[in-house]
Amino acid sequence: MLLRIVIDLLIAVGLIFALAGTKGILKMPDTFCRMQASTCVSTLGVLGVCLGGLLYAIFVMGSASAAVKVALIGALIFFTNPVGSHAIAKGAYQAGIRPEKKMEIDDYGRDFDE
Amino acid sequence: MQKTRLPAVISTFIVCYAFWLLLTWSVQVQELAVGAVVSLAVALFSARFFIHEKAFWLFNPVKLVNALAFWLCIFPVEMVKANLDVAKRCFGGCKNVNPGIVKVPVDLKSDYGQAALANAITLTPGTITMEIAEEEGQTYYYIHWIDVTKPSGQEAGDAIKGRLEKGLRRVWE
Structure with missing residues (x-):
C-alpha cells in the first residue's frame, strides 16, 4: 500500500513538472526561453515518471526485464536530449531568430555576427 | 579522421554487448551469439567515433566511482534546484525572465570532459550551451541563460556550472 502511494507520488511529481514545462513552451516570450522550459519536461518530468515506472516494474510486476528497459529509456533520454537541445538552439540562432525584446547580454551575437 | 584501433574496438564491443544483454535480458545461446555478431559489426564501424583518447578509461574503477557519484549525487541535486526555479517561473506567468547569452571560461581539458559538461549544463533547465x-x-562556452544575474566571465561561470565542473574534473582529470 505504502509502495503504491510512493509510486503514485513520483508519477504525479513528474507530471506536475511536465505541466510546468508545457505551460512554459506555450507562454514564454521567445524561442530560446521556450526551449529552456522544454528542458523541464525532459528532465524532472521524465525522471519522475521513469522512477515511478521502475519501482512499479520491480515490486508490483516483479519483472527484471521491464525494470531494465524503463531504466534504459530514462538513460537514453538523458544522453540524447541535451545534444538535440543544443543543436536546435544553435540552429535557431544562426537562422536569424532573435527575441523581440533585446537580450541584455548577447556575447554570441557580438562574437559571431558580422 | 582517425584510424580504427584494436583497443578502441574491444572497448566499444564491451559497451555494445552490455547494452544488448540489458535490452534482450535473456541468456539463450542464440540471443548471445547474435548479440556478439551485431556488437562486433557495430564496434568495427563506430569505434573510431566513440573512442578518441585512452580506450579503457571507462573501466577504471576510481573514475567509474567518481562518474557514478557525479551522475547520481551531484548532478541530480543541481538539476532539481534548477527545475524548481524554472517551474516557478512557468507557473508565475512566464513574465519573470531576463534572458541573455553569456560567455564563460571552462578549465576542463579533455574532449569528453568538455562534452559531458556541456551536456550537463544543457540538461539543467535554465541554461543551454x-x-x-x-x-x-582557453576554452569558452556560450551559454543561453534564462535569468542573467551576473555579467560574463568567471562569476557567471561559477553561478552556472561551479559544482558540475568540480565533479567532472574528478572524472576526467
Missing part, C-alpha cells in the same frame, strides 16, 4: 569556442588556449 550554444557553442564551444577556443581562444588562445
Whole structure:
C-alpha cells in the first residue's frame, strides 16, 4: 500500500513538472526561453515518471526485464536530449531568430555576427 | 579522421554487448551469439567515433566511482534546484525572465570532459550551451541563460556550472 502511494507520488511529481514545462513552451516570450522550459519536461518530468515506472516494474510486476528497459529509456533520454537541445538552439540562432525584446547580454551575437 | 584501433574496438564491443544483454535480458545461446555478431559489426564501424583518447578509461574503477557519484549525487541535486526555479517561473506567468547569452571560461581539458559538461549544463533547465569556442588556449562556452544575474566571465561561470565542473574534473582529470 505504502509502495503504491510512493509510486503514485513520483508519477504525479513528474507530471506536475511536465505541466510546468508545457505551460512554459506555450507562454514564454521567445524561442530560446521556450526551449529552456522544454528542458523541464525532459528532465524532472521524465525522471519522475521513469522512477515511478521502475519501482512499479520491480515490486508490483516483479519483472527484471521491464525494470531494465524503463531504466534504459530514462538513460537514453538523458544522453540524447541535451545534444538535440543544443543543436536546435544553435540552429535557431544562426537562422536569424532573435527575441523581440533585446537580450541584455548577447556575447554570441557580438562574437559571431558580422 | 582517425584510424580504427584494436583497443578502441574491444572497448566499444564491451559497451555494445552490455547494452544488448540489458535490452534482450535473456541468456539463450542464440540471443548471445547474435548479440556478439551485431556488437562486433557495430564496434568495427563506430569505434573510431566513440573512442578518441585512452580506450579503457571507462573501466577504471576510481573514475567509474567518481562518474557514478557525479551522475547520481551531484548532478541530480543541481538539476532539481534548477527545475524548481524554472517551474516557478512557468507557473508565475512566464513574465519573470531576463534572458541573455553569456560567455564563460571552462578549465576542463579533455574532449569528453568538455562534452559531458556541456551536456550537463544543457540538461539543467535554465541554461543551454550554444557553442564551444577556443581562444588562445582557453576554452569558452556560450551559454543561453534564462535569468542573467551576473555579467560574463568567471562569476557567471561559477553561478552556472561551479559544482558540475568540480565533479567532472574528478572524472576526467
